[in-house]
Amino acid sequence: MTALEQRSLALLRKESLDIFSRLHSIAEDILFVNQIREFYPEMPILPNLRCGAWYTDPTLRQWPALVANCPVYFKSTDGHFNNWSFTLRRPNLQLLYFVAAQKDGTGIILVDSTRAGKRIPDALSKTVPIWCAVINRAVKEVYPQGKDEWDTNLYTPPAAVSNQEHDQIDRRLDGWASALANSSYDLPNLPFPLRPIWITPTSSSFPSLAKDRTFLPIICLSASKQVQDGVERRSGGYAYVQGSGDDHELWGMGLTPDIFWQHRATLLDAERAELPTLVESLVAANAETRIARSAITPINKVRGLVLVCANSDLCEMPEPDVAHIIVGVHLPPLDYSGPNVLKIQTWEGKKGQFQLLQDVLPRSMEFIQSHLTTENKRICVSCDSGTDTSIGIAVAALAKFFNDAGDLVLQGDNGVLLVNKNAIRMRLEWIINSRPLANPSRTTLKRVNEYLLSSNSFRAPSSKPFPSL
Known part of the structure; x- marks a missing residue:
C-alpha cells in the first residue's frame, strides 16, 4: 500500500467514527430494508435489538403490545463459535x-446488521437458527400428536456456517430442546415448524x-452491505460504515433509534459541522419531555401477588393495596413513604453486591x-x-413464599418450602414468562442463590444497619 493510499484509508477511518457518516450509512441501509418490506408487504417487520432498531421504522413495525414492551433480543454471543x-x-417466547398468531403462517422479518468481516451477524446466522430448531423440537416433545412429519432440522446459511460447525451445533440441540420442554415455560402448539431464511444486500433474488x-x-x-475494511467512500460526502447501528453508545452522543426516527429528516439534512450540536439539543429535549411508560408487570404464576418494574415506571402515588420495595443507586423523587414502603439506596459495583446479600435481601424478605x-x-x-436487582429480590420471594404450583405458603420465620437450585431456576422462569425483558446479572443471581441456600444467618436482617451512602 502506497503512502497516499494509507493516508486515504486513515481519513476514511477517521470519518467513519463521526456521527455524520454513521447516520447517513444507516439511512442508506434503510432503503434496502424498505425494499424487502415492500416485497413482503404482509409480513410484520421487527428489529433484533439493539442494532436492528436503527433500520426499522417504528411506525411500520406492526408491533403488538407484547412485543413492543418486551423487544426481541437474539444475542450474537449465543452464536459465537464454540459458545453456541x-x-x-x-x-424470546x-x-x-406473535409468530403463532399470524394468519396463514405469515411469519416475520427480523432485522439486524453486522460490522466489517461478516455478511450476516452471528445472531442471524446461528443464534436464530438454533432458536428455531430448539423450539421445533421442544414443541414436538410437548405436543407429539400429529407431528410425525414435523421438521426439526437445523438450517444454517452455508456461506456463513461451515459443515463442521453446523454438525457441532446440531449435536447440542436435543439437550437444549428437552430443557425447554421440561421447563416451567408455556409453549404454544405451533401450526407449523419455524424455518429461518436469509436475505442480504448481495442476494440476487428474494x-x-x-x-x-x-x-x-x-x-x-x-x-x-459488506464492504472492504468495513468503510467505503460515498459521493454524498460521507464514508459508508458497515453495521453503523452497532454499539451506538460509542458514537451516538446519547442519540437513540427512537430519537433518530422522530427527527430523521432534520438529522440527515444537517451539515457535518452542525450535526453534533443538533444531536445534543435533541437528546436534551428528549430527556426533559420523556414520560415514563407504565410497565408494572404482575407475575402471572402467582396471580399478580408479586409485581416488578423499573423505578421510572412508578406512578406519582402508590395504589392502596400495593406495598412497595424501591431499591436503587438513585431513588426516584416520589412521595412514597409510610409502613407500606421500603426504600433502600444501594451502592454500585462490588459493594452493592455485598449489600444485596447482607442487607437488601434480608430486609426485603422480612418486609414481604x-x-x-x-x-x-x-x-x-x-x-x-x-x-x-428487582428481579433478584422477586426470585428470592417467590422461592421462599410460594410453592411450585404458585400458591402462597407462609408458615414460621423461614417458611416451609424446600428451596434448591431447580426451584430458584423455576421462579426466574415464571418472571421471564411474564416479563421477557427481565435480565438479572449472573452476579445478582449468585447472591440470590447464596442467600437462599446458605445458613440461616443470611435469612434475617443484620442487627447492624448497612452503612449509608
Whole structure:
C-alpha cells in the first residue's frame, strides 16, 4: 500500500467514527430494508435489538403490545463459535406467540446488521437458527400428536456456517430442546415448524414463499452491505460504515433509534459541522419531555401477588393495596413513604453486591412476609432498570413464599418450602414468562442463590444497619 493510499484509508477511518457518516450509512441501509418490506408487504417487520432498531421504522413495525414492551433480543454471543447456546434466560417466547398468531403462517422479518468481516451477524446466522430448531423440537416433545412429519432440522446459511460447525451445533440441540420442554415455560402448539431464511444486500433474488408452505418463515434480514475494511467512500460526502447501528453508545452522543426516527429528516439534512450540536439539543429535549411508560408487570404464576418494574415506571402515588420495595443507586423523587414502603439506596459495583446479600435481601424478605401475611397486600419490587436487582429480590420471594404450583405458603420465620437450585431456576422462569425483558446479572443471581441456600444467618436482617451512602 502506497503512502497516499494509507493516508486515504486513515481519513476514511477517521470519518467513519463521526456521527455524520454513521447516520447517513444507516439511512442508506434503510432503503434496502424498505425494499424487502415492500416485497413482503404482509409480513410484520421487527428489529433484533439493539442494532436492528436503527433500520426499522417504528411506525411500520406492526408491533403488538407484547412485543413492543418486551423487544426481541437474539444475542450474537449465543452464536459465537464454540459458545453456541440456547439459554432459558432469553427464550424470546413473546416472539413465538406473535409468530403463532399470524394468519396463514405469515411469519416475520427480523432485522439486524453486522460490522466489517461478516455478511450476516452471528445472531442471524446461528443464534436464530438454533432458536428455531430448539423450539421445533421442544414443541414436538410437548405436543407429539400429529407431528410425525414435523421438521426439526437445523438450517444454517452455508456461506456463513461451515459443515463442521453446523454438525457441532446440531449435536447440542436435543439437550437444549428437552430443557425447554421440561421447563416451567408455556409453549404454544405451533401450526407449523419455524424455518429461518436469509436475505442480504448481495442476494440476487428474494425467496418466493408459496401460500401452501408447511413452515413458518423467519426471514433474517442483514441490513448492511459488506464492504472492504468495513468503510467505503460515498459521493454524498460521507464514508459508508458497515453495521453503523452497532454499539451506538460509542458514537451516538446519547442519540437513540427512537430519537433518530422522530427527527430523521432534520438529522440527515444537517451539515457535518452542525450535526453534533443538533444531536445534543435533541437528546436534551428528549430527556426533559420523556414520560415514563407504565410497565408494572404482575407475575402471572402467582396471580399478580408479586409485581416488578423499573423505578421510572412508578406512578406519582402508590395504589392502596400495593406495598412497595424501591431499591436503587438513585431513588426516584416520589412521595412514597409510610409502613407500606421500603426504600433502600444501594451502592454500585462490588459493594452493592455485598449489600444485596447482607442487607437488601434480608430486609426485603422480612418486609414481604409481613405484608403478604398480615396486610394481605400485593408486593411491587422496583429497581433502577427493572431488569436486575428487582428481579433478584422477586426470585428470592417467590422461592421462599410460594410453592411450585404458585400458591402462597407462609408458615414460621423461614417458611416451609424446600428451596434448591431447580426451584430458584423455576421462579426466574415464571418472571421471564411474564416479563421477557427481565435480565438479572449472573452476579445478582449468585447472591440470590447464596442467600437462599446458605445458613440461616443470611435469612434475617443484620442487627447492624448497612452503612449509608
